[in-house]
Amino acid sequence: MFAYYLDLAFRSLKRNPVLTFLMVLAIAVGIGASMTTLTVMHILSGDPLPGKSAHIYYPQVDPTPADWYNKSHPLEVMDDRSAMDLWSAHRADRQALVVQSPVKVSAPGVDRPPLMLTLLATTSDFFPMFEVPFEYGSAWTPSDETGRARVAVISSDLNDKLFGGKNSVGKTLRLKDSDVRIVGVLKPWRPTPLFYDAEGGFTGNGYDTSYYAKPEDVFMPFQSALEVNDGNFFQFTCWGNGPTVPGHLENSPCLWVALWVELDSAAKADAYRAFLENYAEQQKTLGRFANTDTRMLDLMQRLDYEQVIPKNVRLQTWLAFAFLAICLFNTVGLLLAKFLRRAGEIGVRRALGASSRAIFAQCLTEAGLIGFIGGVGGWLLTMIGLWLVRRQQTPYSDLVHLDVSMFVVTFMLAIAVSLLAGALPALRASRIAPALQLKTL
Amino acid sequence: MQIQPILAALKHHKLATFLIAMEIALACAVLCNAVFLIATRMSAMNLHSGVDEDSLGAIVVTGFDPRQVNDLNARMLAGLGAIPGVESVHAISSVPFGPQWGVSGMTLDQAGKQPGAVVEFYLGDPGTPKALGLKLVAGHMPAADDYQPLQDHEFFPPSSRVLITRALAEKLWPGENPLGKQFWSAKWQFRVIGVVANLSVSQYTENGEHGAEWCVFVPVQAGGQLAGTYLIRAKPRDLERVMTRARAAVARIAPDVVLDHANSHTISFLRARFFQTDRAMTGLLVGVIVALLGVTAFGIVGLASFWVAQRRKQIGIRRALGATRADILRYFQTENFLIVTFGIVLGIVLAIGINLALMKWFEVSRLPLWYLPVGAVVLWLLGQLAVLAPALRAAAVPPVVATRSV
Numbered sequence: 001m002f003a004y005y006l007d008l009a010f011r012s013l014k015r016n017p018v019l020t021f022l023m024v025l026a027i028a029v030g031i032g033a034s035m036t037t038l039t040v041m042h043i044l045s046g047d048p049l050p051g052k053s054a055h056i057y058y059p060q061v062d063p064t065p066a067d068w069y070n071k072s073h074p075l076e077v078m079d080d081r082s083a084m085d086l087w088s089a090h091r092a093d094r095q096a097l098v099v100q101s102p103v104k105v106s107a108p109g110v111d112r113p114p115l116m117l118t119l120l121a122t123t124s125d126f127f128p129m130f131e132v133p134f135e136y137g138s139a140w141t142p143s144d145e146t147g148r149a150r151v152a153v154i155s156s157d158l159n160d161k162l163f164g165g166k167n168s169v170g171k172t173l174r175l176k177d178s179d180v181r182i183v184g185v186l187k188p189w190r191p192t193p194l195f196y197d198a199e200g201g202f203t204g205n206g207y208d209t210s211y212y213a214k215p216e217d218v219f220m221p222f223q224s225a226l227e228v229n230d231g232n233f234f235q236f237t238c239w240g241n242g243p244t245v246p247g248h249l250e251n252s253p254c255l256w257v258a259l260w261v262e263l264d265s266a267a268k269a270d271a272y273r274a275f276l277e278n279y280a281e282q283q284k285t286l287g288r289f290a291n292t293d294t295r296m297l298d299l300m301q302r303l304d305y306e307q308v309i310p311k312n313v314r315l316q317t318w319l320a321f322a323f324l325a326i327c328l329f330n331t332v333g334l335l336l337a338k339f340l341r342r343a344g345e346i347g348v349r350r351a352l353g354a355s356s357r358a359i360f361a362q363c364l365t366e367a368g369l370i371g372f373i374g375g376v377g378g379w380l381l382t383m384i385g386l387w388l389v390r391r392q393q394t395p396y397s398d399l400v401h402l403d404v405s406m407f408v409v410t411f412m413l414a415i416a417v418s419l420l421a422g423a424l425p426a427l428r429a430s431r432i433a434p435a436l437q438l439k440t441l
Numbered sequence: 442m443q444i445q446p447i448l449a450a451l452k453h454h455k456l457a458t459f460l461i462a463m464e465i466a467l468a469c470a471v472l473c474n475a476v477f478l479i480a481t482r483m484s485a486m487n488l489h490s491g492v493d494e495d496s497l498g499a500i501v502v503t504g505f506d507p508r509q510v511n512d513l514n515a516r517m518l519a520g521l522g523a524i525p526g527v528e529s530v531h532a533i534s535s536v537p538f539g540p541q542w543g544v545s546g547m548t549l550d551q552a553g554k555q556p557g558a559v560v561e562f563y564l565g566d567p568g569t570p571k572a573l574g575l576k577l578v579a580g581h582m583p584a585a586d587d588y589q590p591l592q593d594h595e596f597f598p599p600s601s602r603v604l605i606t607r608a609l610a611e612k613l614w615p616g617e618n619p620l621g622k623q624f625w626s627a628k629w630q631f632r633v634i635g636v637v638a639n640l641s642v643s644q645y646t647e648n649g650e651h652g653a654e655w656c657v658f659v660p661v662q663a664g665g666q667l668a669g670t671y672l673i674r675a676k677p678r679d680l681e682r683v684m685t686r687a688r689a690a691v692a693r694i695a696p697d698v699v700l701d702h703a704n705s706h707t708i709s710f711l712r713a714r715f716f717q718t719d720r721a722m723t724g725l726l727v728g729v730i731v732a733l734l735g736v737t738a739f740g741i742v743g744l745a746s747f748w749v750a751q752r753r754k755q756i757g758i759r760r761a762l763g764a765t766r767a768d769i770l771r772y773f774q775t776e777n778f779l780i781v782t783f784g785i786v787l788g789i790v791l792a793i794g795i796n797l798a799l800m801k802w803f804e805v806s807r808l809p810l811w812y813l814p815v816g817a818v819v820l821w822l823l824g825q826l827a828v829l830a831p832a833l834r835a836a837a838v839p840p841v842v843a844t845r846s847v
Contacts, residue, residue: 005462022739029732102698104504113692116503116699176504241628245594246666312722315803319475322795323729324465330740334458337747392721393714428456 001358002365009366016338020370024336025400027374027421030327031319031414034320039382039406040315040389044212044309044397048191049131053299054095055270057261059086061280064255066290068239073293075255082283083257087123089276092261093268096126097222098196099257101232105218106174107162117158119175120216121225127153128185129262135159137169144183145221150228152182153219173217178228189215192399193308195299196260205212211308212396270353272296281287310382310394324417331370331421339363340427350434360430367422368415375414382410447776455545457744462784465820469788473816474795475733477808482719482726488653489722491606491639492536493574495677496528499536501670501701502681502691508606510668511694517671518663520694524686529572532663533672534564538706538711542670544598544651547626549613557624559651561642562597565672570637572674575658577606580635582619583660587634591665597629601659604635607624608654625643630706631657644715648659669698680707689694723821741827745773754837757786757842761775773832781824785817792816817823 013020047053061072062081078086085400087095103119106112126132127139137161140151152173159168172179193211199218220228231247235254243252263269276294297305339346346359382402389400451458500521505513516531521530534542543562549555565573567588582604589598610633611618623631640656661667675683684707691700704711749756756769796808 019743022743026739027734033729033732102503114504114697116701177506246596311803312718315478315799316725318723319471319726320727322467322471323733326464326471326733327736329460329464329467330736330743331742333457333464334743336460337744341747341750343792358625393717395740424456 001361005362005365006369008362009341012338012342012366013199013369015078016115019334019338023331023338023370024374026330026375027371027414027418028377030417031378031410032385034317034324035378035406035410036385036389037313037320037414038315038409039386039402040313040396040400041309042403042406043401044078044313044396046192046282047300048193049220051132055262055264056299056362057092057263057272057296058299058302059259059261059272059276059330060295061276061283061289062088062293063289064291065239068290073291074295075237077255077258079255080250080257082279083259086259086276086279089275089279093264094125094129094262094271095124096129096196096260097260098122098126098260099225099233100197100216100223101225101234102216103227103229103275104176107159108164108174108179109171112162114174115161116241118223119220119229121217121220121222121229123222125262126196126260129192129260132189133187135169135185135187137182140183140221145223148227149221149225149434150178150180150224151183151221152180153186154182155186155215155217156188157214158217159185170219175217175220175228176232180220180224180228190399191215192396193303195303196258208331209310209395211306212394212399214395220321234350243403281333306368317336328417328421331418332424335363335367335370336425336428339425340432342429343432346429346432347434350432356411356430359432360426363426363429364419364422367418367426370422372411373416373420375411378414379410381406444775444779447772447779451776451779453584454748457748458780458783461741461744461780462787464740465784465824466787466791467782468733469785469816469820470791470795471733472730472819473788473792473808473812474799475730476816477796477812478805479723479726481805482723485639485645486716486719486723488641488645489639490641490708490712491573491575491654491675492535492708493536494712496680497536497573497666498673498675498680498687498707499533499539499705500673500684500687500691500797501539501669501704502698503669503701505669505695505697508557511664513698514668516694517691520690521671521673521687524683526675526683527687528676529567529568529672530567530673530674531572531672532667533569533645533670534562534667535670536708536711537641537670538642538708538715539670540701544642545626547624547631547657550626551625551630551640553581553625553627558609558655559611560626560655560657561625562649563656564597564639564661565658566661566667569660569672570658570681570783571668573640574676575604575640576638577604578636578816579618580604582635588660588662590662591667593665596666597626597631598661599628600630600632601661603631603660604637605633606640606654606656607636607638608652609656610636612652612655628648631659652719660746660770712742713733734819737820737829738823741824742831745777745828745831746762748775748836749831749838752835753838753842756838757840760838760840760842769836769838771837772834773828777824777828777832778821781821785820788820790814 022330049056060074061078063079064075064080083097087097099121101119102116104114106114106119123145124139124142135156139153140149146152159165168182168185171182173182194213195213233247233249233256235249235256238254240253243254244251249256261272263272273296277294280292280294284292349359386400386402390397448508518530521527545562546559547557549557567585570582587602612624619636624631639654641654642651642656645653673683673687688700688705698744732756775830792813800807801806
């Protein structure tokens with residue numbers, strides 16, 4: 001029966017090419033607009049650590065003084081003392097300190113002007129905790145950390161730039177005024193969003209697109225990095241008169257260090273929360289903290305809290321769906337016109353014994369066919385839309401593409417929309433009384 | 442034209458009438474808000490930088506040793522100044538649309554209890570305000586001895602005589618004379634000696650705690666924290682060529698530093714790049730509006746054509762009973778007008794609702810009420826235009842149709 005209805009639908013579509021074209025166009029444009037923005041949303045709101053993000057947490061404490069003007073506790077990052085205390089307590093399965101700073105990079109023997117790149121000062125758990133893939137070598141060891149070894153891990157991008165993509169483990173990198181030995185080279189790695197980075201975001205409220213930038217190019221043990229790049233660190237905020245030496249933030253009244261921990265079970269997470277609260281209480285007793293507010297969000301909660309998805313993108317998505325709704329109403333109107341115009345034909349079919357359900361199915365088949373053709377058009381328009389997004393100069397432009405799931409969603413949405421649009425007109429058409437129509441023939 | 446019979450006829454087509462009206466309502470709501478968003482972005486893009494954009498460019502270098510800044514400044518100022526076509530070179534902390542140098546909260550009292558505003562500080566060496574092209578509206582420009590040296594590690598001299606913008610003066614001391622007024626930021630003290638017409642912040646965000654023009658210009662000598670960014674002034678026609686040569690010259694003047702390629706450009710270039718997303722968004726909104734009006738119009742054409750086809754016989758009868766072509770035409774136009782009006786009434790309610798939602802989630806400001814009647818007129822015109830062709834076809838139905846197949 002379906003093949004027959006499909007045949008009828010084709011004939012019907014061919015009979016009113018203009019009307020058909022208008023309906024297909026309405027669906028295609030609506031789908032194209034909404035799928036373009038939905039795809040961008042889908043890419044930007046992804047889980048950067050699928051399967052693991054629920055075990056990654058971001059603890060926060062508040063070392064600001066009591067008369068501090070900002071009353072929203074706790075603030076985004078910590079002072080170095082609190083971060084070091086929590087890190088060295090080793091109460092989590094894994095823990096990593098994170099601080100970014102700009103650094104001048106060159107390589108002895110490589111004929112290239114120096115580059116300004118971002119240095120990530122972190123700790124060895126960073127790599128296994130965030131599932132960072134290595135191409136050559138490996139991460140540094142905890143003893144490199146305590147020994148303040150001059151070692152570094154570099155990105156595949158930097159390895160390509162400086163060493164033509166060859167194994168550069170053991171080679172020397174010049175960071176500012178110090179030589180460091182490369183111990184590991186990463187595979188191409190692009191977590192989206194760049195969740196662990198606090199430097200760019202800091203509650204961007206959807207105005208900051210740096211969450212979609214590329215990861216850092218140089219990774220170094222925390223203390224070694226502070227020594228090598230001393231004077232180039234930025235504070236999130238300071239109280240009192242700030243650091244005595246600009247860019248040197250150790251033991252300063254400033255917030256600038258982030259801590260991430262991995263806790264493999266809910267019980268461990270609860271235990272860590274208690275530990276965090278204890279720590280804050282204890283610091284208050286010692287007179288170092290004025291507030292005992294703490295917070296511990298997991299990775300996805302943290303991204304949500306930071307509102308990492310750009311506001312423009314969310315606004316566009318709403319706009320696109322409003323637009324799709326208008327296209328939907330339009331299609332309903334046109335389908336209604338189309339089906340009811342065939343009242344005579346439907347009357348004859350009914351009189352010849354077709355049930356009203358059969359008429360309904362036939363009309364819906366036609367609507368679905370329009371949806372499918374509209375879906376093809378919508379898919380093409382989505383490709384054009386995504387191409388336009390890629391041409392924009394945003395940090396996420398290069399990430400935008402239509403993956404298989406969104407390709408499937410495009411057609412499903414198109415057909416769903418057209419069936420939705422067709423339901424009411426089809427119902428109307430199926431209720432046409434045969435006798436009344438036959439009389440007018 | 443009698444409206445009563447039209448309304449009576451529409452009652453028989455409740456569904457179709459409702460669909461068109463809903464389509465118009467949604468179109469009206471989206472149209473008003475989209476146009477308003479465009480207008481908001483356009484006004485943001487017209488941000489008045491207050492500087493001679495066509496004559497200015499910036500060279501930004503990084504990666505130098507803080508102990509060598511005096512040497513670097515001397516070499517850069519001399520080296521860039523020697524490029525043919527360069528009118529002047531100044532050490533400056535940042536330029537509008539360039540990387541931000543310093544944003545800080547300030548207070549109106551020394552104890553730091555009376556909050557003033559979160560402002561952006563610009564630092565520049567002697568002659569910078571003139572090179573920028575700042576327009577003085579009150580007080581005077583910094584004199585030679587107002588430019589003080591910066592101590593090591595210090596962001597400002599302990600006490601400076603500064604220029605502020607008219608917008609900031611109005612924010613801090615509304616209705617008062619700002620000249621001679623003082624303010625503080627942490628331990629640093631500032632005294633206002635002049636007010637300039639405009640100077641925009643370097644990185645404007647709608648969501649910022651600081652206004653687009655809450656700026657302070659602090660006169661200092663090059664050195665200390667003031668190093669690495671250089672303001673180049675040249676004749677507009679020379680500027681592009683001068684900037685190309687300046688970027689190339691850095692490698693020769695200071696081989697050890699890293700040129701910030703992304704930010705070493707003319708101010709016009711930096712401005713265009715800064716507003717790129719807004720421009721893209723505006724383009725997208727315009728596209729949506731055009732497509733929206735098109736889809737709505739086609740929808741009306743489609744349904745109206747159907748109605749005409751359906752009512753051929755009625756039209757024929759009316760014509761046979763003496764109705765003129767103009768009567769038929771007017772009938773369809775009035776009918777469309779009534780449906781669109783119904784849609785607009787719904788649409789205005791929706792438009793305000795959407796605006797309230799946008800205000801809540803996207804920090805959009807309140808939709809000016811005059812957008813609504815303008816939107817209504819646009820949709821009325823669109824409706825009339827869309828119905829014209831089907832209505833003309835209806836008017837062309839000959840009276841003889843009535844006599845057929847009866």
